[in-house]
């Protein structure tokens with residue numbers, strides 16, 4: 001089985017080409033692939049599948065933009081769980097489609113579990129992806145606890161759930177020192193499907209964040225998280241759509257463009273290596289899967 005390793009600002013993925021949808025990508029196989037000691041190692045898996053080969057996608061019944069998307073980005077978190085969207089993953093997915101010769105450079109509509117999103121992929125350089133409109137809850141409306149510290153977080157959906165915690169009493173060194181090894185405690189009534197948790201310092205032109213991703217743990221970067229943080233940062237500053245906000249993460253800088261119709265995200269998308277999974281490793285990973293009931 002062939003794979004490609006890629007990353008966007010250090011948020012890394014195993015890309016698995018499966019155009020015809022033949023692969024049985026179980027949660028166990030995802031966990032085995034993402035294991036950093038015994039597998040390839042990544043924060044998540046991007047299965048590259050033709051939308052026509054994926055039954056039951058939202059919006060693929062020939063209406064709207066979904067009908068135009070040839071490809072489905074099947075994103076999985078490292079723990080094997082599904083997520084609706086992945087902003088860094090979509091940039092890498094678009095770069096892969098062009099690099100592999102599946103698509104020409106330009107705007108490529110891609111189906112995701114959050115709906116169709118466009119990836120604008122130049123022949124080289126940074127990729128800009130359409131992230132959809134944000135849904136922003138009351139500022140500071142939910143309580144989140146991180147390593148014993150209590151934050152008033154803002155509930156934001158970028159297709160997937162985010163709890164954005166501004167740490168106004170921390171400077172960048174304090175943010176860097178925060179213990180994100182333990183899962184944050186989030187209210188299940190506000191986040192019934194869990195949430196990605198961002199901790200943030202700064203104002204719109206100096207926004208710096210760390211993230212604890214649902215289904216992964218702390219990552220170097222989160223694209224949907226950067227978008228969620230940027231719109232909260234702008235809203236707190238009395239700004240609205242029509243702003244461009246640089247967001248600094250441990251893995252580098254992303255630029256969030258909050259437009260009137262939706263949010264766009266720009267940043268690097270890097271393909272690192274091509275690989276071949278050994279048949280014996282794959283057989284062992286498959287053998288470790290629980291038998292189907």
Ligand SMILES: N[C@@H](CCC[C@H](N)C(=O)O)C(=O)O
Pocket residue numbers: 011077082083084085086087088089160161196213214215216219221222223224225
């Ligand atoms: N790293 C991604 C987000 C991946 C999904 C997330 N962990 C979730 O479960 O919602 C990004 O770049 O957006």
